[in-house]
Amino acid sequence: xIKRIEKVRNVIKKQNLDALFVTDQYNVTYLTNFAGLSxxxxxxxxxxxxxxxxxxxxxxYFGLYKEGGAGFATLNITHAKRLTDHLxxxxxxxxxxxxxxxxxxxxxxxxxxxxxxxxxxxxFKGLTPTNGIVEKLRVTKDTNELEYIKKAAAFTDxxxxxxxxxxxxxxxxxxxxLELEFFLKQRADDIAFSPIVAFNENAAIPHYLPSPFSxxxxxxxxLLDFGAKVGGYCSDMTRVIFFGKPKAGLAKAYQSVLAAQxxxxxxxxxxxxxxxxxxSIKKILTSQGYPRYEHGxxxxxxxxxxxxxxxxxxxxxxxxxxxxxxVEPGIYMEGKYGIRIEDLVVLRKDGIEILSKSxxxxxxxxxx
Numbered sequence: 407x408i409k410r411i412e413k414v415r416n417v418i419k420k421q422n423l424d425a426l427f428v429t430d431q432y433n434v435t436y437l438t439n440f441a442g443l444s445x446x447x448x449x450x451x452x453x454x455x456x457x458x459x460x461x462x463x464x465x466x467y468f469g470l471y472k473e474g475g476a477g478f479a480t481l482n483i484t485h486a487k488r489l490t491d492h493l494x495x496x497x498x499x500x501x502x503x504x505x506x507x508x509x510x511x512x513x514x515x516x517x518x519x520x521x522x523x524x525x526x527x528x529x530f531k532g533l534t535p536t537n538g539i540v541e542k543l544r545v546t547k548d549t550n551e552l553e554y555i556k557k558a559a560a561f562t563d564x565x566x567x568x569x570x571x572x573x574x575x576x577x578x579x580x581x582x583x584l585e586l587e588f589f590l591k592q593r594a595d596d597i598a599f600s601p602i603v604a605f606n607e608n609a610a611i612p613h614y615l616p617s618p619f620s621x622x623x624x625x626x627x628x629l630l631d632f633g634a635k636v637g638g639y640c641s642d643m644t645r646v647i648f649f650g651k652p653k654a655g656l657a658k659a660y661q662s663v664l665a666a667q668x669x670x671x672x673x674x675x676x677x678x679x680x681x682x683x684x685x686s687i688k689k690i691l692t693s694q695g696y697p698r699y700e701h702g703x704x705x706x707x708x709x710x711x712x713x714x715x716x717x718x719x720x721x722x723x724x725x726x727x728x729x730x731x732x733v734e735p736g737i738y739m740e741g742k743y744g745i746r747i748e749d750l751v752v753l754r755k756d757g758i759e760i761l762s763k764s765x766x767x768x769x770x771x772x773x774x
Contacts, residue, residue, distance in 0.1 A: 410477075411459050431447070434450045437454075455502060460492070462489055490522075574622070582603045603630055608744075625649070628648070651772060670683060677725065703735060727754060
């Protein structure tokens with residue numbers, strides 16, 4: 407954690423800032439190992455100055471982290487001493503003139519409150535928006551991060567083997583989703599996200615919500631998108647199962663997606679521009695008469711299930727060693743079916759390492 411905080415400190419110095427106020431909960435976790443933060447709540451904040459770093463949290467968490475950690479001290483936010491009181495005290499004590507904030511995360515109410523606090527401080531010049539300072543560090547993973555992600559991917563593969571034993575006539579999407587969730591929560595630290603289970607035409611909606619009313623019958627397509635979480639780090643995988651022999655059109659579409667994904671995995675390498683690979687894979691599928699999938703070919707995975715880099719048209723990001731990304735082309739026929747095959751991949755210096763080990767060949771995915 408000390409090295410990560412020091413890297414941030416070096417960046418803010420280059421940007422002529424005296425401090426950085428970190429509000430993105432994933433970024434706070436990354437820099438402090440302050441586990442358990444919800445991305446939708448405001449439970450922990452981090453202020454990094456030229457000399458110190460302070461984790462600011464509420465009494466509900468303070469007892470767990472009151473001793474501080476590697477490279478930071480912990481401060482308790484209470485009714486008697488609010489967040490802005492702590493910040494004002496640190497700014498005065500360290501004679502801070504400028505503070506950067508994460509412009510893509512700070513709320514308007516928080517910005518107004520901080521601006522008002524700063525206006526009352528002598529010598530304080532103001533707040534400066536910053537973008538991606540911590541995210542750029544998070545995009546490549548170290549050895550420990552990769553180990554967590556590998557373990558999460560292994561649990562995901564186990565869950566796929568398990569869920570195949572639960573597929574039977576009459577079971578609902580919601581029941582299968584709950585089976586996946588319970589299996590993963592029993593074995594891994596948590597689920598990476600709520601599992602997606604979609605039958606037939608429902609699979610044409612990429613981020614579909616499983617229904618308690620959609621039941622499995624003969625000759626059904628089942629799309630499963632799910633992941634585990636270990637040490638705060640996520641995995642992500644999508645597979646399609648056929649309950650009954652698929653009709654010729656479905657089998658052909660599946661083989662087209664599989665061939666496109668295999669090609670993407672073959673050409674994936676460090677130095678590749680993210681937008682270029684997405685464009686080329688989309689072109690292959692549309693040239694066969696299928697509609698263009700509207701999501702990107704893939705995305706980064708780490709503490710967040712969706713993070714940089716983004717493998718999508720228009721992205722000029724370049725893949726680098728130790729980035730972790732998904733590769734997930736798809737075909738979506740509205741009102742008919744959806745097919746997506748997704749693997750989790752680590753970029754290596756001399757190629758890629760595929761972390762998702764579950765079968766993808768059509769003959770292995772048919773349950774009669």
